[in-house]
Amino acid sequence: MEGFDASSYGESFADVYDDWYSDVSDVEGTVTTIAELAAGAPVLELGIGTGRLALPLARRGLEVHGIDASPAMVDRLRAKPGGEAVAVVVGDFADVAPRVEGGFGVIFVAYNTLFNLPSAEAQRRCFANVAARLRAGGAFVVEAFVPSPEPDATTGTVTPSVVDANRVVLHVTRRHPATQTVDGSIVSITEDGIRLRPWHIRYARPPELDSMAAAAGLTLEQRHAGWRGEPFTSASTRHVSIYRAPA
Template sequence: MDPLRPETYGELNADVYDEWHSANDPGDAVRGLAELIDEGPEGPVLELAVGTGRVTLPLAARGVELWGIDASEAMVERLRAKPGGDQVPVTIGDMADVEPETDASFAMVFVVFSTFFFLMSQDEQVRCFANVARRLLPGGRFVLECPMPDVARYDRDQRVAAHQVGLDHVRLTAVRHDPVEQRFEGQHVLITDDGIKLAPAFMRYAWPSELDLMARLAGLERLHRWGGWHREPFRGEGEYVTVYQKPVY
């Protein structure tokens, strides 16, 4: 396999991404983001790692002026093939650079579904925060949906789990955990009569306090941290939502 690059996940997963994530309804994220957009300053919105448009397209249908960035041309092709997908300007590039093809400043930048952790080093994650802050309007928000790292489920820093077992197929995940680099190196494995399909997913997780420090270094302030898109209290588990704000002064 070629060395891991920003586009690796999307290029190798685009053909199965929507199917494998079909049970994960993006509706809560769309509604939560729409509420935050209404509460913030006026201006365009940027999504990092737009993927196949599972959140971008419903938001655009609400009349939000949206821009996108994604490293994978294969994922963006899937987005553009959907109704309305050719109306959202998407730049092919590394989301850590935050370089959409516009000089506009943004009222909100967001990244959902754990995708921020696809930036594979602390340096890349810090750089992303700094570049987001540079492109935000005063009072603009940076919104992240992240999973609370659950390292306890790894036995000797590894784990194999069965997600689907049928008469003609098995879908597994195999993951190794590097506690020093804070990385998960994993493969989705689909076994059928036609053969084996591998869909890699490598992530560098960060703890909530580490994200807060990245924000401070970028000049952003934490505005909210919730246990989900319904703004429930954060209890240190599962998926959570954090909203950082660029000061107005």
């Protein structure tokens, strides 16, 4: 997507993120699962954002670290109660991850955030960097949607979500099946002007993620359809996958 980089999503959504997405995924289930897996060891969240998941995790007494490319998202996290206790690095999670003595017990990337990495190559690099920063037997947890089979020739959509007398909001997407990418923008139009909130994802099916993990030396240990142990089946639309580093 022309003009879009690692910080673009966060920079354009930070002002509305907590209002729009506070319950976009299962916070309680995520926090419980990650805390159990960590068993007191340090945890790293990739794409930590405004701390929607990291802050409740830190409140459970865990040492929580994060990385995010968007200073605007990180500023919001730091301004919240408890935000100063979370160690955050501003950077691209494909390349950089904080280090802790002995390695992280758990690294996780929630709610489709892995797909914010724009190419298969960046996603592979992410798996390799994660593997290098986990302690022996540590877990990498990925939550993502299961992409549906490639659609027919219809690759673009425009869906209105608000049509008021003084404001229109359009959700615009264009899908590129050959590269498994989707370009999108939430376009708010008022008499004062137009506000674009762009996003871009590179989606991957679970078997592709498993082979990226295997190439990094991580083994799939469990896959569920959610954070509460829901069985994963061929009809599941989401997955929570737990990969393990060698003991």
